[in-house]
Amino acid sequence: MKKYIQIDPWKIIENKFTPDNNKISESLFSLGNGKLGLRGNFAEKYSGETLQGSYLAGIYYPDKTKVGWWKNGYPEYFAKVLNSCNWIGLNIILNKSELDLNNCVIKEFSRHLDMKEGVLYRNCTITTKEGITLNIKSERFCSMSDDHTAALTYEIEILKGQGTMALSAYLDSNVENEDSNYDEKFWNEISLKEFSKGIYNEAITKKTGFHAAHACINEVSVNNEQVESINTTKSEKYISQNYELTFDKGSMIKITKYLGIHTSFDTPNDLELRTTESCQSIFNKTFAKAKEEHVEAWANKWNECDVEIKGDESAQQGIRFNIFHLHQTYSGKDSRLNIGPKGFTGEKYGGSTYWDTEAYCLPFYLSTADQEVGRNLLIYRHNQLQKAIENAEKLGFENGAALYPMVTINGEECHNEWEITFEEIHRNGAIAYAIYDYIRYTGDESYMAEYGIDVLIAISRFWAQRFNYSEAKKLYVMLGVTGPNEYENNVNNNWYTNYIARWCLQYCVKSIEGLKDSKEEILARSNFDIKELELWNKIIEKVYLPEDKELGIFLQQDNFLDKEQILVKDLDPKHLPLNQKWSWDRILRSVFIKQADVLQGIYFFEEDFDMKVIEQNFDFYEPRTVHESSLSPCVHVILASLLGRKEKAYEMYLRTSRLDIDDYNNDTEDGLHITSMAGTWMSIVKGFAGMRVKDQCLFFNPLLPDHWKEVSFKIKYRRQLLKVKIDQNKLYLLNESAQPMSVYIKDKKVKLLEHEKTTVQL
Ligand code: BGC
Numbered sequence: 001m002k003k004y005i006q007i008d009p010w011k012i013i014e015n016k017f018t019p020d021n022n023k024i025s026e027s028l029f030s031l032g033n034g035k036l037g038l039r040g041n042f043a044e045k046y047s048g049e050t051l052q053g054s055y056l057a058g059i060y061y062p063d064k065t066k067v068g069w070w071k072n073g074y075p076e077y078f079a080k081v082l083n084s085c086n087w088i089g090l091n092i093i094l095n096k097s098e099l100d101l102n103n104c105v106i107k108e109f110s111r112h113l114d115m116k117e118g119v120l121y122r123n124c125t126i127t128t129k130e131g132i133t134l135n136i137k138s139e140r141f142c143s144m145s146d147d148h149t150a151a152l153t154y155e156i157e158i159l160k161g162q163g164t165m166a167l168s169a170y171l172d173s174n175v176e177n178e179d180s181n182y183d184e185k186f187w188n189e190i191s192l193k194e195f196s197k198g199i200y201n202e203a204i205t206k207k208t209g210f211h212a213a214h215a216c217i218n219e220v221s222v223n224n225e226q227v228e229s230i231n232t233t234k235s236e237k238y239i240s241q242n243y244e245l246t247f248d249k250g251s252m253i254k255i256t257k258y259l260g261i262h263t264s265f266d267t268p269n270d271l272e273l274r275t276t277e278s279c280q281s282i283f284n285k286t287f288a289k290a291k292e293e294h295v296e297a298w299a300n301k302w303n304e305c306d307v308e309i310k311g312d313e314s315a316q317q318g319i320r321f322n323i324f325h326l327h328q329t330y331s332g333k334d335s336r337l338n339i340g341p342k343g344f345t346g347e348k349y350g351g352s353t354y355w356d357t358e359a360y361c362l363p364f365y366l367s368t369a370d371q372e373v374g375r376n377l378l379i380y381r382h383n384q385l386q387k388a389i390e391n392a393e394k395l396g397f398e399n400g401a402a403l404y405p406m407v408t409i410n411g412e413e414c415h416n417e418w419e420i421t422f423e424e425i426h427r428n429g430a431i432a433y434a435i436y437d438y439i440r441y442t443g444d445e446s447y448m449a450e451y452g453i454d455v456l457i458a459i460s461r462f463w464a465q466r467f468n469y470s471e472a473k474k475l476y477v478m479l480g481v482t483g484p485n486e487y488e489n490n491v492n493n494n495w496y497t498n499y500i501a502r503w504c505l506q507y508c509v510k511s512i513e514g515l516k517d518s519k520e521e522i523l524a525r526s527n528f529d530i531k532e533l534e535l536w537n538k539i540i541e542k543v544y545l546p547e548d549k550e551l552g553i554f555l556q557q558d559n560f561l562d563k564e565q566i567l568v569k570d571l572d573p574k575h576l577p578l579n580q581k582w583s584w585d586r587i588l589r590s591v592f593i594k595q596a597d598v599l600q601g602i603y604f605f606e607e608d609f610d611m612k613v614i615e616q617n618f619d620f621y622e623p624r625t626v627h628e629s630s631l632s633p634c635v636h637v638i639l640a641s642l643l644g645r646k647e648k649a650y651e652m653y654l655r656t657s658r659l660d661i662d663d664y665n666n667d668t669e670d671g672l673h674i675t676s677m678a679g680t681w682m683s684i685v686k687g688f689a690g691m692r693v694k695d696q697c698l699f700f701n702p703l704l705p706d707h708w709k710e711v712s713f714k715i716k717y718r719r720q721l722l723k724v725k726i727d728q729n730k731l732y733l734l735n736e737s738a739q740p741m742s743v744y745i746k747d748k749k750v751k752l753l754e755h756e757k758t759t760v761q762l
Pocket of ligand 1: 349355484595629
C-alpha cells in the first residue's frame with residue numbers, strides 16, 4: 001500500500017517525482033475516451049522504470065499460448081491488447097545532449113489529473129547534466145467530443161542556459177508489449193508519409209491484420225513566433241518532424257501535437273483520408289477550442305453520473321476516480337467492444353472480456369449511461385453466440401449448447417489456465433443473469449424476443465448437458481467445476497454454479513412461455529424443439545444444492561466442511577496476501593476464499609432468501625474470505641449494508657474505493673482495476689443507498705457510514721433521471737424528467753410528478 005496521492009475531491013495529485021512510483025503513477029494518470037487511451041507516460045525520453053502503453057479499442061493480437069504439455073481443448077492463443085504507436089513522443093536535444101528526465105535533477109515536479117475536465121497536467125523544473133535549467137508545463141487529453149482525436153501541449157521556459165535545441169516530434173509504431181510470450185513485435189509498417197503540414201504513420205498487426213493510422217500536425221513556436229520544421233525523418237515504423245531552434249535564458253518554446261487516430265476496426269474504408277481529416281479538424285479548431293469541447297463533453301457526463309460525498313474527502317476522490325475511468329474505458333457506442341479488467345491502462349488480462357462485465361459493470365452503465373449502452377453490452381455476447389457454441393463443441397457438447405469463454409476478445413476462448421478456462425463455467429450464468437438484470441431495470445421487454453432468448457436457449461442447453469443424474473443422490477449434480485472462488489478448483493457441486501444454472505433453466509423456460517408474437521419464428525432461430533423442455537424441467541425439479549442444515553448455510557461445495565476451519569482473523573498477517581505468500585497447493589486445500597462465492601449467489605438472488613439465511617451465510621463465509629480479488633469487497637458492502645452492519649460495510653468500501661489510488665494490492669503499476677471500479681459505484685448505490693428495483697420501481701433503503709454527512713447521485717431509470725440525496729436522517733428525491741415516476745423508500749411508495757422534489761424522513 002502506498003499513499004502518496006494528495007486528497008482532493010476532483011483531482012489526482014502527485015507533488016513529487018519518485019522514480020519507484022513512476023509505473024503506479026503512469027497507471028493512475030491514464031487517459032482514454034472509449035476508442036483510444038494511453039498510460040501517463042512522459043512525452044520526452046525517460047530511461048527509468050516505465051511501462052509504455054497506448055491502446056486502441058478492439059485491436060488485439062493472438063499471442064501463441066505458452067504451456068508445458070498441450071492437452072486437447074486448450075485455447076490456441078492468448079489475446080493481447082496491443083501497445084500501439086507512441087503518439088505523444090518528443091525527442092529533445094539540448095546542445096547536442098539528449099534530454100532524458102532520468103538523468104536530470106528534478107527540482108520541482110507535480111502532475112495532476114483533473115477528473116472534471118479529463119485533462120492531465122504536468123509541471124516540472126529540471127536541470128540537465130549540462131547545467132541547463134528548464135521549466136516544462138504540459139497538458140494532454142483524449143477528446144471525448146471527437147473520439148478520433150487527441151492533443152498535447154508542451155511548453156518549455158529556459159530558466160538558465162543558452163544554445164541550440166534539436167526537436168523531433170514523432171509517431172513511432174516500433175513498440176512492444178512487455179507481456180509478449182515470445183518477445184515478438186506485433187506491428188508491421190504500412191506507410192510513413194507527409195501530408196499538408198503533418199505526418200502520417202500507418203501500421204498493421206501481424207496475424208490479425210488490423211490497421212492503425214495516426215496522423216499528427218505539430219505546431220512549434222519560440223517566443224510566440226512560429227517555427228517551421230526543417231525536415232522529416234523516416235526509419236522503420238517511425239516518422240518525425242524535426243525542428244532546430246536557438247534559445248536563451250527566458251526563451252519560451254511551445255510545442256503542440258494535434259492527433260487524428262483511426263483503425264480499420266472502426267474505419268474500414270478510406271483510413272488514411274479519414275485519419276488526416278480528423279487531424280486537420282482538431283488542428284483547425286486550435287488546442288484551446290478542442291479542449292473546451294472536450295471539457296464540455298465531460299461536464300455533460302458528470303452532470304448525469306457524479307456521486308457527491310460530504311464528510312469524507314478521500315472517499316469522494318475514490319468514487320470520482322472510479323467513475324472517471326469507467327467512462328474513459330467504455331462509451332457503449334459499439335457493440336463489438338467491451339470492458340477489459342484493465343481498460344486502457346495496462347497489458348494485464350489482455351484487454352479481454354470476463355464475466356466481470358455482466359456481474360459487475362452492467363449495473364453501473366445501466367444507471368449512469370443511456371439505455372443503449374447497456375443493450376450494447378448484451379448484444380456483444382449475442383454477436384458471439386456462434387463462437388460460444390463452437391467453444392462448447394470443442395469440449396464435447398452438442399445440439400447448439402453454448403459455453404461462453406471465460407476470457408475473450410472476439411468470442412473465442414483465449415486464456416490458458418485450464419482451471420479457469422474450462423472449469424469456471426459459472427460465467428454462463430452471469431451472462432444469462434445480465435439479460436434478466438437489463439430487462440428488469442430498463443423494462444425493455446423487446447430485447448428478449450430480439451436477442452435474449454437465443455442466448456438463454458443455448459446456455460440452457462449447455463447446463464442441461466453439464467448436469468448429470470446421480471443415482472446415489474437421486475438428484476442432478478455438477479461435477480468438476482471452479483466457482484467464483486478461484487482458491488479451490490475442480491470441486492463438485494459448487495452451490496453458486498448449481499444455483500445459477502438451475503435459475504438459468506427456469507428463466508429460459510419462463511421466457512419461452514412469455515414470448516408473444518412470432519414465437520415459432522423466434523424459437524426456430526435456435527432450432528428449438530419443445531421436447532427439450534422435458535429434461536430442463538426435470539433438472540429444475542431435482543438439482544442438488546449442498547447445504548448444512550445445522551449451521552444453516554449453503555455449502556460452497558460438497559467437501560467444504562472437510563477443510564480445516566480457520567478464520568482470516570486468526571491467521572498471522574505475515575501470511576497475507578495468500579497469493580503472494582503461499583504455494584498454490586496450500587491455497588487450494590485451505591478454507592480461505594478469494595472472493596464472494598455463495599455470497600455472490602445470495603447477492604444476485606437476494607429475494608429468494610430471508611434475512612436469517614442471508615445473515616447466517618454472511619457470518620459464515622465473510623470471516624473466511626481474504627478478498628484477494630478486487631471484485632470481492634463490493635458484494636460484501638452490499639450484503640453488509642443490507643444486514644445493517646455499518647462498520648463491516650465501510651471497512652469493505654475502503655478496500656474497493658481507493659484500491660488503485662492507494663495501491664492496496666501492490667499491483668497498480670500493472671494497470672487499474674477497471675471492472676472492480678464499477679463495484680465501488682455499486683457499493684455506494686446498492687450498498688449504502690440500498691437501491692434495488694422492486695415492482696417496476698426504484699427502491700431505496702439507505703444506511704450511510706456514520707461520518708458521512710451526505711451522499712448524492714443521479715440515476716437513470718427507464719429513460720428518466722432521478723436525483724437522490726441522502727443524509728443521516730432524510731432522503732431527498734428530485735425527479736429531473738418530464739414524466740412522473742414512483743419510487744419506494746423502504747416500504748413507502750412515493751409518487752413524484754415531473755420536476756417534483758420530495759423529502760422523506762428515514
Ligand atoms: C477474479 C475473476 C475475474 C478476473 C478478472 C480474477 O482475479 O478471480 O473473478 O474475472 O480476475 O477481473
